Amino acid sequence: MPIQLAKSLKLHRDKVWSIDCSNGMLATGSTDRSVKIIDASQYKLLDELDNTVHKKAVRSVAWRPNSYVLAAGSFDSTISIWNREGEEEMDNSWEMELLAIIEGHENEVKSVAWSHDGAYLASCSRDKSVWIWESDEMGEEYECISVLQEHSQDVKHVVWHPYLQLLASSSYDDTIRIWREYDDDWESAAVLNGHEGTVWSSDFEKSETQLRICSGSDDASVKVWKYVRDDEEEQQEWICEATLPAVHTRAVYSVSWSEDGHIASAGSDGKLVIYREAQPGQWKIVDQQELCHGVHEVNVAKWIKINGKTMLATGGDDGYINLWNWDTSSTSNKNN
Amino acid sequence: MSAKLSEEDLNDYIAPGPICINPAGSSSSNKAASNANGTPSDELEVGQESSEPEKVSISLQDCLACAGCITSSEEVLLSKQSHTVFLDAWKQLQGSSKILVISVAPQCRLSLAQYFGLSLPQMDKALLNIFASVLHCRYAVGTELGRVIAIQHTNEHLFKLKKQQSINNDGNTKRGTPRLCSVCPGFVLYAEKTRPELVPLLLNVKSPQQVTGSLLKQTLPPEQEIYHLSLMPCFDKKLEASRPDAVEEGVDCVLTPREFLAIMQELQIDIKDHLNVDLAASAHELSPPGWDPQVHWASNAGSSSGGYAFQYARYLQSLNPGSQIHILNGRNGDVREYRVTASDDQQKVFGSTSELYGFRNIQNMVRKLKGAQRGGRVVVRKRGANKGDSAQNGATMQADPYEGEFIEVMACPGGCINGGGLLSGESSVKRRATAQVLDERYEKEFVELDPLNLPLGSASEKSYEYEFHAIEKSTNVVSMSSEW
Numbered sequence: 020m021p022i023q024l025a026k027s028l029k030l031h032r033d034k035v036w037s038i039d040c041s042n043g044m045l046a047t048g049s050t051d052r053s054v055k056i057i058d059a060s061q062y063k064l065l066d067e068l069d070n071t072v073h074k075k076a077v078r079s080v081a082w083r084p085n086s087y088v089l090a091a092g093s094f095d096s097t098i099s100i101w102n103r104e105g106e107e108e109m110d111n112s113w114e115m116e117l118l119a120i121i122e123g124h125e126n127e128v129k130s131v132a133w134s135h136d137g138a139y140l141a142s143c144s145r146d147k148s149v150w151i152w153e154s155d156e157m158g159e160e161y162e163c164i165s166v167l168q169e170h171s172q173d174v175k176h177v178v179w180h181p182y183l184q185l186l187a188s189s190s191y192d193d194t195i196r197i198w199r200e201y202d203d204d205w206e207s208a209a210v211l212n213g214h215e216g217t218v219w220s221s222d223f224e225k226s227e228t229q230l231r232i233c234s235g236s237d238d239a240s241v242k243v244w245k246y247v248r249d250d251e252e253e254q255q256e257w258i259c260e261a262t263l264p265a266v267h268t269r270a271v272y273s274v275s276w277s278e279d280g281h282i283a284s285a286g287s288d289g290k291l292v293i294y295r296e297a298q299p300g301q302w303k304i305v306d307q308q309e310l311c312h313g314v315h316e317v318n319v320a321k322w323i324k325i326n327g328k329t330m331l332a333t334g335g336d337d338g339y340i341n342l343w344n345w346d347t348s349s350t351s352n353k354n355n
Numbered sequence: 356m357s358a359k360l361s362e363e364d365l366n367d368y369i370a371p372g373p374i375c376i377n378p379a380g381s382s383s384s385n386k387a388a389s390n391a392n393g394t395p396s397d398e399l400e401v402g403q404e405s406s407e408p409e410k411v412s413i414s415l416q417d418c419l420a421c422a423g424c425i426t427s428s429e430e431v432l433l434s435k436q437s438h439t440v441f442l443d444a445w446k447q448l449q450g451s452s453k454i455l456v457i458s459v460a461p462q463c464r465l466s467l468a469q470y471f472g473l474s475l476p477q478m479d480k481a482l483l484n485i486f487a488s489v490l491h492c493r494y495a496v497g498t499e500l501g502r503v504i505a506i507q508h509t510n511e512h513l514f515k516l517k518k519q520q521s522i523n524n525d526g527n528t529k530r531g532t533p534r535l536c537s538v539c540p541g542f543v544l545y546a547e548k549t550r551p552e553l554v555p556l557l558l559n560v561k562s563p564q565q566v567t568g569s570l571l572k573q574t575l576p577p578e579q580e581i582y583h584l585s586l587m588p589c590f591d592k593k594l595e596a597s598r599p600d601a602v603e604e605g606v607d608c609v610l611t612p613r614e615f616l617a618i619m620q621e622l623q624i625d626i627k628d629h630l631n632v633d634l635a636a637s638a639h640e641l642s643p644p645g646w647d648p649q650v651h652w653a654s655n656a657g658s659s660s661g662g663y664a665f666q667y668a669r670y671l672q673s674l675n676p677g678s679q680i681h682i683l684n685g686r687n688g689d690v691r692e693y694r695v696t697a698s699d700d701q702q703k704v705f706g707s708t709s710e711l712y713g714f715r716n717i718q719n720m721v722r723k724l725k726g727a728q729r730g731g732r733v734v735v736r737k738r739g740a741n742k743g744d745s746a747q748n749g750a751t752m753q754a755d756p757y758e759g760e761f762i763e764v765m766a767c768p769g770g771c772i773n774g775g776g777l778l779s780g781e782s783s784v785k786r787r788a789t790a791q792v793l794d795e796r797y798e799k800e801f802v803e804l805d806p807l808n809l810p811l812g813s814a815s816e817k818s819y820e821y822e823f824h825a826i827e828k829s830t831n832v833v834s835m836s837s838e839w
Contacts, residue, residue, distance in 0.1 A: 122725070123718050125549060150718075162686070163722075166715040203687035204715070204768065206783050252782045 022291065022308040025330065026062050026342045030055050034076075035334030037130075039089075040323035041082035045332065046089050047340055048077035054091050054101075056115060059325045059332075059342070065113035072099050072117060079130040083137045088158055089115065090140055092128035097121060098142055100158065121161045123150060130176045134184060139164075141186050143174035149188045149198065151205055165205035167198055176220040180230075187232055189218035195234055195244070197255060209255035211244050219286075222276040231260065233282050235271030241284045241294070243302070263294050263302045277322040277329060285311060285320035285333055293331075293345065306345065312337045436593040438614040442621065444582060444607070445490065453580040454493035456643075457486055458567045461497065461654050461801060462588040465793050466612045466777040468800075471626050475800040476634055479652065483637045484629040489622060494571070495641040497652035501567035502661055503806040504815050505538065508560040509663055510670040510807070513761050517706065532724060533709075533762045534558040536663050537821065540595035541766030542717065550721055551825030558761065561601075561819035563661070564592055568604030570814055574643045585609045588774030589767065600822040611776020650809065654801035659794050660770035664708040664763035666806055668693035671706040673807065678705050685754040689713045689768055692754035701752065709756035713768030720764070723757045772797060 031049035039046050044065070045057040054068040054077055068091070075094035082089055087103035098121040104114045125146035132141050140152040140161070149167040154160065172191035179186055185208070186198040195211040195218050216237030224231040230246035241263040247256040269287035276282050282294045282302070291308040311317050312335025319334040323342075331343040434440075448455055459482065468478035486492040513534060520531050537543050537557045546553040561569075564585050575581060585596065585606050596606040610618075619626070638648035657665030668680050672695050681701070683692040689712040697703040711720055756762050767773045769790045779789035 122722060150715075163715050163718045164687070166718055168714070202787075204713075253784045254782070 021345075022293070022306050022331070023344045024341060025344045028057065028062060028340045028342075029338060030057070030064070030340050031338035033338055034318060034336045035338060035340060036076065036318050037079045038319050038321050038323075038332045038334050038340060039081050040321065040325070040332065041084065042087075043325050044082070044087070045323070045340070046080040046082060046091075047334060048080040048091055049338065050076040051338070052077060052093075054080055054089070054115075056089075056113065057340070059323065062342075066115050068099075068101060068115050069117065072120070073097070075127075078128060079132075081131045081133055081140075083133045083140075083158075084135060086137065087115075088118070088137075090131045090133065090142075092131040092142055094127040096124045096126050096128060096144070098124075098128055098131055098140075100154075100161070102158065118157075119154075119159050119161060121152065123163060124148070129174060132177045132179050132186075134179045134186075135181055139179075139184075141177040141179065141188075143177045143188055145173045147172060147174060147190075149174055149177060149186070149196075151186070151198075164203075167196075167205060167207065169196060169207045169210075170194070173217075175217065178220070178222055180223045181225045182227060183230075185223075185230075187221050187223065189221045189234060191217045193218060193236075195221050195232065197232075197257070199255075209246075209257050211257050211259070213242060213244075213259045214238050214240065216270070219270065219272045220274050222274050222282075224276050224280070225278045226280075233263075233274050233276050235274040235284050235286065237270040239267045239269055239271060239286075239288075240265065241267075241271055241274055241282065241292075243282075243300075245300075260300045261302055264304050266290065266292050266304055266307060272317065273319045273321070275321045275331075278324075279329070281305070281322075283320050283322060283331055285317040287316045289313070289315065289317055289335075291317065291320055291331065291333055291343065308343070311335065311341060312339055435597070436608050436610070438610055438617045438621070441584060441608045441610060441614075442618065448582055449491070451580075453582055455490060455584065456494045456496075456571055456581050457490070457492050457584045457586065458496050458498055458501075458564070458571070459586040460563070460588055460771075461499070461797070462659065462771050462774060462777060462793070463586045463612045463615075464497075465772075465796055465800070466588065466779065467615070469789065469793060469796065470612070470616075470778040473626075473630075475796070477630060480632050480634045480637070481626050481629040483634070483641055484632045485619070485624055487637060487641060488629070489624055492641070494643045496567065496571070496643065496646060497648075498563040498567045499653045499655070499804070500646065500651040500811075500814075501563035501565075501570060502655070503650075503804075503809050504566050504570075504811060504819065505560050505563050505661070506655070506663060506666045506806040507811070507815055508819060509536070509558060509761070510667055512558055512560060513667055514670070514674075517760060531760070532556060533757060533759050536761065536763045536765075537823070538562040538661055538663065538763075539591070539765045539767075539771075541589065541591040542764045543821075543823070544591065544594060545717070545766065547823060547826050552725060553721065554823050554825045556724070557821075557823050559820045559823065561604075561821060562592075562595065564595065564606060564609070565601050565604045566819050568596075568601075568606040569817070569819060571643065572605055573814060573817075574645060581605065583607050586615060587611060587776065588771050589776045591766070592776075598821070611774070612778050613776050616778065649802070650804060652802070653804045654797070655806045656803055658710050658763065658770055659772040659797040660710070660712070660763065660765050662806075664691075664710045664761060665693055667708045667761050668695055668706075670807055671695040671708075675705045681752060683752050683754040685709075685711075685716075685756070687716070689716050689770075690754055690756060692756055692759060694752065694759075707755075707759035708761040708763070709754065709759050710763045710765075710770070711756050712765045712770045714766065715768075717764060717766070720756065720762065769794070 031051050033050035035049050037048040043059050045059045047055050052073050053070040056066040073093040077091050077093050079092040089101045091099045100119040101115040102118050104116045124144040127145040130143050143149045147170050151165040152161045153164050170190040174188050174190045176189040184200050188196050193214050197209040199208040214236040218236045221234040233243050235241050243261040244257050245260040271284050271286040274284045285291045289310050291311045293306040294302045295305045297303045315336035317335045321332050323332045333341045468475050486495045535556045583606050587609050593609040596609045642648045655662050672678050678695050679698040681694045692709040694707040695705040772793045773790035779786040
């Protein structure tokens with residue numbers, strides 16, 4: 020079954036920058052400075068966060084795993100932390116309250132992400148740095164435990180590994196960097212060179228047996244990188260294992276790697292593309308959807324899970340969130 | 356996409372401006388000037404930024420006055436105080452009446468010793484011999500004398516502030532905001548450029564590098580022309596020497612051990628040829644009149660970045676007989692507090708001072724001090740949340756630099772013993788390991804003196820102060836930073 024639009028939700032007055040989904044709850048961030056919380060199974064708007072908190076666009080939103088804590092990173096250089104009020108009651112009322120405002124970045128925050136265990140929050144900014152934060156038990160006070168400054172330009176995106184304490188950042192300097200914990204600090208473990216333009220986003224493979232990451236770039240390509248080994252200098256050696264079939268005609272702004280191994284990409288050309296690995300290291304396009312948000316650019320594409328069902332969510336310059344059905348089993352090749 | 360965007364419309368997909376935003380005399384500085392005179396506009400011209408900046412030469416002074424990034428100035432400063440610039444100047448000295456004077460920071464001596472596999476006295480011998488026999492240097496000094504003055508002045512300044520505060524507070528126990536050490540030029544520049552709120556907190560005592568420069572000038576007759584080369588553990592020390600308020604001390608060139616190695620290569624100096632000298636004799640011979648080599652080549656207890664925090668704690672202890680110093684570690688190895696309390700009552704605190712190194716800890720400090728200055732926390736309290744269960748547990752003491760009187764802030768993680776100009780290898784793993792070794796050697800191998808009990812006479816009566824000022828961001832910079 021090809022990609023099918025399940026629902027189109029006009030949620031924002033302006034560009035949608037970011038989508039995150041946890042426990043069937045969608046959070047979205049937009050240039051209109053607001054963050055919205057949607058029950059994805061009922062397409063129901065649950066709450067709109069106080070839009071006077073951020074003075075500029077909300078560029079990124081992220082749920083802390085196994086909680087109703089949300090981080091929102093904004094162009095106003097701050098990060099806000101929210102929590103569902105009275106979550107213990109499990110009643111129908113849904114209200115997010117502000118827990119903390121984290122200041123530190125010199126200018127626009129471009130992305131925020133929680134580690135798999137919720138222990139760390141990573142953020143990145145146009146100030147070229149990646150920060151790692153740790154909160155107290157209440158989740159109200161945040162201490163910076165590392166400032167990583169190896170990128171030479173604007174850092175666009177951060178993402179954590181689904182199981183390991185590994186962080187990846189993508190930058191305007193055309194590289195992806197992998198970061199790991201060392202002693203009481205964090206350090207650069209690898210630099211992934213190969214894209215010929217800004218790397219807009221990356222996402223780790225959800226595998227416990229091998230370590231790979233995919234990336235989408237301004238050079239209109241999607242690449243897959245593979246960890247090989249640690250060298251003598253204790254740096255991780257990564258290789259570019261594959262450049263996915265060229266299909267995008269303009270910048271790729273967002274990539275997402277699903278739990279069952281599919282990569283989705285979307286970007287400036289409005290296309291949503293799904294790839295599958297036919298042979299190890301060999302990828303083919305299994306489906307694509309043109310004009311996902313009409314003539315508008317698509318800023319984010321993300322695999323989400325709603326009631327156990329995998330779907331795709333996209334957000335565009337038109338202020339819409341689109342939810343897409345795609346039956347992974349119908350096209351998956353079980354022969355190999 | 357339209358050429359004009361309102362601020363709310365800010366797009367993430369626009370290319371950044373040029374790295375250096377100090378294009379003296381180019382078209383964009385004209386634009387800045389006109390903007391500064393006119394009223395600020397909500398709308399930003401986006402189309403203009405793609406135009407290539409004109410190539411203009413930038414002096415080190417330009418970099419200091421620019422509120423842009425610190426790292427982009429590195430290339431410029433390297434070219435202005437490079438080893439080749441030194442060698443050119445050095446060649447000019449030969450046969451002239453101008454004399455070469457070299458001062459060396461202790462971390463540099465240790466780094467070179469580690470690099471060549473030598474003990475510290477062996478390295479000092481070789482260094483002095485190279486200075487004298489190859490570079491024809493007239494005087495060579497360690498920076499401990501300058502450091503002792505910096506320590507004593509730090510203590511006096513802090514004590515004065517403490518007295519003022521106790522008068523103002525009328526016995527109220529509330530303590531003030533800690534003062535910040537201004538010995539690290541990396542941190543001072545960061546404060547001046549991007550954290551203006553910290554500038555009033557900088558404790559205004561010059562660094563050993565600059566005090567040493569001043570002491571040398573005070574020692575030698577005014578008609579004696581000198582060229583002062585300073586060997587320092589980090590590149591930012593070059594920027595310090597070229598501050599407008601540091602010119603008086605006459606530090607002509609700052610080089611790091613990495614660059615000194617380049618000089619050795621260029622002049623084909625083999626370290627082995629320089630190991631057999633009488634250290635005491637040559638140290639004495641190269642000391643300026645009245646300078647005791649036992650003093651200026653020594654070091655003192657405390658951190659390997661100068662020990663300012665620890666020496667202030669000792670000073671507090673000396674003022675409060677029967678008190679004791681507790682060393683409290685922070686959440687990482689780069690934060691340490693020295694708390695001086697009554698020995699029979701740990702709750703009775705006479706004062707406290709801390710070391711705090713590295714950018715991440717500086718960031719937490721900035722955030723904490725900002726909250727303190729505002730008279731409230733940055734954090735928004737959860738409604739109805741029950742705090743205080745875990746908060747006031749006095750049994751264990753934890754480092755809390757922000758409640759103290761002084762913070763020895765250093766920009767590098769690990770402090771000056773991890774300075775970027777030291778010969779600690781290229782990879783971060785190697786550098787970290789080397790810094791650890793050097794830190795251990797620092798404690799063991801230097802002759803320690805007591806900076807609190809060293810009479811210095813008239814030299815210490817002079818004041819050694821900077822003229823700090825927050826560098827205002829130009830209109831040009833503001834518009835640059837808002838574009839994407």
